[in-house]
Amino acid sequence: MNKSPAQRRAIVVGGSLGGLFAANLLLKQGWQVDVFERVPVELAGRGAGIVTHPELFDAMTAAGIAIDSSIGIQVSSRITLAQDGKLIMEGALPQTLTAWGKMYHALRAAIPDSNYHSGGNVVAVESLETHAAVTLAEGSRYEADVIIAADGFRSTIRQHFLPEVELKYAGYIAWRGLVQENLLSASTHKTLFDKFAFCLPPHEQILGYPVAGHSNSTQPGERRYNFVWYRTCDNEALKDLLTDASGKVFEGGIPPTFIREDVLATMYEAAHNLLAPQFAEVVTKAVEPLFQPIFDLEVPKMNFGRVALLGDAAFVARPHCGMGVTKAAGDARALVEALDSNETVEQALAEYSEVRCRFGTAVIQHARHLGAYMQAQLDDKQREMAELYRTPEAVMRETAAPFQL
Numbered sequence: 001m002n003k004s005p006a007q008r009r010a011i012v013v014g015g016s017l018g019g020l021f022a023a024n025l026l027l028k029q030g031w032q033v034d035v036f037e038r039v040p041v042e043l044a045g046r047g048a049g050i051v052t053h054p055e056l057f058d059a060m061t062a063a064g065i066a067i068d069s070s071i072g073i074q075v076s077s078r079i080t081l082a083q084d085g086k087l088i089m090e091g092a093l094p095q096t097l098t099a100w101g102k103m104y105h106a107l108r109a110a111i112p113d114s115n116y117h118s119g120g121n122v123v124a125v126e127s128l129e130t131h132a133a134v135t136l137a138e139g140s141r142y143e144a145d146v147i148i149a150a151d152g153f154r155s156t157i158r159q160h161f162l163p164e165v166e167l168k169y170a171g172y173i174a175w176r177g178l179v180q181e182n183l184l185s186a187s188t189h190k191t192l193f194d195k196f197a198f199c200l201p202p203h204e205q206i207l208g209y210p211v212a213g214h215s216n217s218t219q220p221g222e223r224r225y226n227f228v229w230y231r232t233c234d235n236e237a238l239k240d241l242l243t244d245a246s247g248k249v250f251e252g253g254i255p256p257t258f259i260r261e262d263v264l265a266t267m268y269e270a271a272h273n274l275l276a277p278q279f280a281e282v283v284t285k286a287v288e289p290l291f292q293p294i295f296d297l298e299v300p301k302m303n304f305g306r307v308a309l310l311g312d313a314a315f316v317a318r319p320h321c322g323m324g325v326t327k328a329a330g331d332a333r334a335l336v337e338a339l340d341s342n343e344t345v346e347q348a349l350a351e352y353s354e355v356r357c358r359f360g361t362a363v364i365q366h367a368r369h370l371g372a373y374m375q376a377q378l379d380d381k382q383r384e385m386a387e388l389y390r391t392p393e394a395v396m397r398e399t400a401a402p403f404q405l
Helices: 017-028 054-062 100-108 156-161 186-192 235-241 261-274 277-285 324-341 345-378 380-389 392-398
Strands: 009-013 032-037 049-051 073-081 087-099 116-118 122-127 132-136 141-144 146-149 168-180 196-199 205-211 224-232 290-296 307-309
Touching: 009 017, 009 132, 009 141, 017 032, 017 054, 017 100, 017 324, 032 141, 049 100, 049 205, 054 324, 073 205, 073 392, 087 100, 087 196, 087 205, 087 224, 087 392, 122 146, 122 156, 132 146, 146 156, 156 307, 168 235, 168 277, 168 345, 186 277, 196 277, 196 392, 205 277, 224 277, 224 345, 261 277, 290 345, 307 345, 324 345
Parallel strands: 009 032, 009 146, 032 116, 073 196, 146 307
Antiparallel strands: 049 087, 073 087, 122 132, 132 141, 168 224, 168 290, 196 205, 205 224
């Protein structure tokens, strides 16, 4: 680009992991960067477990973020348990598992406080010939050479440019939660804690793995165990789950503290009836479990003049492939590389869109393949066919495993 590094300015809308990756990479290249996060408080306490991939660490290295053994917890194998808790299968697959808070802390600490604006709620965006601009809810307006929309799966910026693109509910939900390592019984800890584990009861699937604990500790005894439990849920049942005790429906996802007691009681009962005892213990001891409806979302393009979509603002893949954060980090790296190698912002964003749309589409297709079994549960014929192809070998081999285009 023609401007010197010190003259180039970017605005990142969204201060979660994808936005932080973009901001760190741009700062390292000498850009002036402002991050606007609509939530008025730090996000460090949010999120659950994250499966890492080599591309994620490559992006962190490129951003100048130091990586050592404390970034996550190493597991060397995967296991599948029967409903009675006995081991069905075990296979080697070394991986590093980390927590959202651990990753957030590492990325946020590298950004000066003066560049990060909590409570910065962007309500309008525009791309002009010489610059782009955002307007905040309180009326202030900020200009930059490029706007990066990293504002999540319900992105207001995506909705502005692509109002016809909508989230598509896949017909099932994922219960998620974390339990403190020192609360687990000795037998459950021995079976689960140093492994990536699965249980495949009829029509359902649960998986779990260890992650960092409070204050991002990875010390033995201070860690946590993260679970993800997929359960079928049609549209009517979903609306009921999203309704709190007062009758209010949370269309965008219900906060864990608002989930009704009867919903939790039914979930706990199902855990005891359906899951291996080790997983039932994990579920019932988790603090404030929550659930997320599973959606698909994909866009035809990620560039709009001087505005670029990034991460879940562009492609929302089902979590089976464990690629959400890695995909956002890859987007950020590709975007910054394109900005560095093209004469104009518009050319750079067009190149970025072409490359990352191909990758995002591939991840979506892979995630749909992995989630096909759960989606099939709402149809008798599809369910029978899906059951033929669901095996511990396939699930352990493909779920949250390294992915290449």
